[in-house]
Amino acid sequence: MAVASVARLREADPMPIQSRPMVAIDNITMSFGDFTAVRDVDVQVGDGEFLAIVGPTGCGKSTILNAVAGLLTPSAGSIRIDDKPVNGVQESVGYLFQQDALLPWKTALQNVELGLRFRGMAQAEREEKARAWLTKVGLAGFEHRYPHQLSGGQRKRVQMAQALIVEPKVILMDEPFSALDIHTRHLMQNELLRLWQEDRRAVMLITHDLEEAIALGDRVVVLSSGPSSRVVESFPVRLERPRNVAEIKLDQRFTDLYRDIWACLRGEVEKSYARQD
Structure with a gap:
């Protein structure tokens, strides 16, 4: 060395x-x-x-x-x-995995808000926060896309928003x-x-x-x-x-x-x- x-x-x-x-x-x-x-x-x-x-x-x-x-x-x-x-x-803790950890039957918005839903946040508030985070990661307008409709980089942006929205x-x-x-x-x-x-x-x-x-x-x-x-x-x-x-x-x-x-x-x-x- x-x-x-x-x-x-x-x-x-x-x-x-x-x-x-x-x-x-x-x-x-x-x-x-x-x-x-x-x-x-x-x-x-x-x-x-x-x-x-x-x-x-x-x-x-x-x-x-x-x-x-x-x-x-x-x-x-x-x-x-x-x-x-x-x-x-x-x-x-927020966890970003190597492989996609998004639920394929949920939209980008629904995936991002998932952690807040588990914490019992009201629907209107968690959707507002999820939209704000999708905008922050450059995915405004992609809220209703499903994972298979997103590129690899876009899915990774959704994952980042999903991990960070809960303020770990x-x-x-x-x-x-x-x-x-x-x-x-x-x-x-x-x-x-x-x-x-x-x-x-x-x-x-x-x-x-x-x-x-x-x-x-x-x-x-x-x-x-x-x-x-x-x-x-x-x-x-x-x-x-x-x-x-x-x-x-x-x-x-x-x-x-x-x-x-x-x-x-x-x-x-x-x-x-x-x-x-």
Whole structure:
């Protein structure tokens, strides 16, 4: 790993002051029978921080995210959101999945308002909020379209509105743009950053795309190869905001950081492939 390069970066540019923790993952271990997916993982996400997590396939990234959402229970350790223990499914969390999670028999408007409906909000109020969010994500006039009548990028915009309309304290994202073509992906990444900048929430993004992790994140955490995956290193991303994800990749600091993180990540990827042979 380019240790000297990382050391010079850290000495020259001190860590930014972190806000209070919104998500506190304290030494969690996730085991399923005799199989341990992650072991002693300790990660904190500040209020308003955009954290990206990268690691080899099968290292337990989605497992960690599902534990934060309350969909899985740690075998050891604890998770807190806004200083409250995570016990069961969390209403304070918005989740953007890799695959479309829209109900095909409901319109864009009905899909967006779904979370508010579950919270008992009156129909007129939730429809008004849903229309406002569809406008915010550039889908005014598409309220009555069904998912099959929308493009991949449009469906992803509906998903973002659906997740953000409930004003979550934490936004979880499981490779939300991986199924999109590169041009649509850049558009959606910029759209996500625009929406996030308006009212910063704590974000946890997992991705296999290191460029995406750096372009979007305030910090990139690298996980080791599984099983019994752990945190290997945490890299601060010192690139100004607001960002354009395509243009930021031309910045020399982006290139230097990519090289340093990949030097750390590459060994874990190689271990993962070696175990599959």
